[in-house]
Amino acid sequence: MKRVATQAQNVCVIFNNNSGKDAAPNAQRLQEILGLHWDNLAPQQLDLF
Numbered sequence: 001m002k003r004v005a006t007q008a009q010n011v012c013v014i015f016n017n018n019s020g021k022d023a024a025p026n027a028q029r030l031q032e033i034l035g036l037h038w039d040n041l042a043p044q045q046l047d048l049f
Contacts, residue, residue, distance in 0.1 A: 005011045017023035
């Protein structure tokens with residue numbers, strides 16, 4: 001992703017939400033790896049994870 005990001009204006013990552021319900025934990029892990037953090041999210045958004 002980081003390599004592609006140097007060549008593209010926008011990069012989109014999609015997680016497969018299979019029956020194991022892995023999408024949210026995988027997205028959170030990627031967020032940690034990339035050092036991303038958002039402030040002031042609505043409580044409903046936080047409940048998704």
